[in-house]
Amino acid sequence: MSSVGPHAERISLLIEIDQHDRALAELRAARAEIKSAHQSERDRLLRLKAEWEALLHKQKALDREQKNREVELEKTERKLARVSSFEHVTTARELEAAKHEVEVLKRKKSELEDAILLGLEQQDAYAAEKVRLERTLKEARAAYDREKEPRRARFDKLSAEIETHRAGRADCLKRMDPELKALYEPLIRRYGDRAVTTVVDNRCLPCRLHVPAQHVVDVLLGKALHRCQHCERLILPEENPER
DSSP, X not given: OOOOOOOHHHHHHHHHHHHHHHHHHHHHHHHHHHHHHHHXXXXXXXXXXXXXXXXXXXXXXXHHHHHHHHHHHHHHHHHHHHHHTTTTOOSHHHHHHHHHHHHHHHHHHHHHHHHHHHHHHHHHHHHHHHHHHHHHHHHHHHHHHHHHHHHHHHHHHHHHHHHHHHHHHHXXXXXXXXXXXXXXXXXXXXXXXXXXXXXXXXXXXXXXXXXXHHHHHHHHTTSOOOBOTTTOOEEOOTTSOOO
């Protein structure tokens, strides 16, 4: 660590801007959670709506298939009735062919009946799923609408608080001398939320490396600014602890 010159006001200013930095980090995180919750609920609504629409599409497709099967079954039954009467059979060969056709038509009729039964079961399953989806969608939409305004109010309140702290932070930056600003700004860009640290049991909190006791005393007395040898953050008095 290296001393950058005595200045109690500098330490006081660092404490002040650090309070704004910490508040901004917390407020932005809280606002991000609100946005995430809102987006999550909106995505769920869209997903449920898409599932409901897909189910409607499958229902309509199945209804068309069932109708086609019923029409085909009716045609098959009529043809089977006609062929099995053997009215136009005049020879043994024609009789044999007619009997074979009857067997084919019977199998087709059976397959169509089985398919229609399975289709009916699927229609019942689709109907039950539709009821479930409509109930779930209704509940999700109600929850979304119920939270929309309170969530917006919380978001706006946090945004206003963020602006207040941004203004306070900007004022601190204006009051910083060029040398201190040259130390602070690269650190805040590097670490994002805090350019400073505190010392507990002679150790820097973020990196846990040893800090000479004299440097802690210098900072507490406002005699000098010191930086951690490892993370290079500016050290603040323990009265401004990490949260």
